[in-house]
Amino acid sequence: MVFHHVLQADNMKSIIFLVGPTAVGKTAVSIYLAKMLNTDIISCDSMQVYKGMDIGTGKPALAQLRQVPHHMIDVLSPVRNFSVADFRKKALDCIEVIKGKGKKVFFVGGTALYMRALIDGLFSSPPADRALRNRLLRQEKINGRGYLYKQLSRVDKNSAKLLHPNDTRRVIRALEVYTNTGIPISVLKKGTRGLKSKYSIKVFCLNRNRKELYNLIEARVDYMFKRGLLAESRRLKVKKLSMTARQALGYREVFGYLDGRLTLKAAKELIKKNTRNFAKRQLSWFRNDESIEWIDIDKEKPKEIAEILCKKLMK
């Protein structure tokens, strides 16, 4: 708390991110750090934006939400689709609000793409064109695997080179952009400006040894069931979840159980496995980012980690 005036000076030019794989312990650390910095928390998470998806997405507890003002949590009904672009737009608004209060901008979350979209920027393009995507997908089915990839190679050789022919989703996206703008996505990507052109960005990534992380993941999944993941899933099931909300880990598998495709035990194990795999993918994304400062947690308590981060920010 004594650091306020010191930090105040550069509040306007620096932005902090606290990231890390799921279950590593970001939330607890973020509460302490936000208090030390006397600021709010902006969530950088693709699933915690949804209302009613609390237990399964590992949202901060009510008590934690009361201690520090949070943004980008519970901002959308789970029947609505959500995208990086939606996130970026809303998050940029949050930044303005917090800067307006003279506070430090502090993001916390595990969705690496969303962080990148903020830091590096996103080129502007028309919103997703579902009809076109479905049409393209049909073409791929009719003409065989690799058909769309060949189409893309014709119009945008550079993007095609970066994609695997089986990566249909990205091939379709690249074709969609080209069809709707007349400009190859590979060209558009070059012309983006993000937060890093205006602010100094500091990214901390929490991590722990793999075994320990996996233990935490499994314990957390067990705890989710104790807290009522089943009941929460039932409540969500009667609404019709949007395509994006439906993808959230935990609910997917529980729906499998509720539909009788999985035993409860199998569903639980599947959630654990899928979450482990997810954490691995998150780490792969963070590792690829040279500018990240890694913070290895072993036995340290959340408060101690927060203090360490705070000291680093003073320098």
Added chain:
RNA sequence: GCCGAGGUAGCUCAGUCGGUAGAGCGAGGGCCUGAAAAGCCCUGCGUCAUCAGUUCAAUUCUGAUUCUCGGCA
């Protein structure tokens, strides 16, 4: 104690009519711009239980040992 089956990749197992081995799952690594908690790609040297014998050559055949699982006592 006796009879039977078996010990091969982290797990479940296949296989080698003797030329040092392969699937599934798991796991590890990577990619990533409006679905990202999604999607996509790559990765299998492992004392073939141990020791000895036969053989140019044994994980494969023979014997002993050991462990596991069934059945009978």
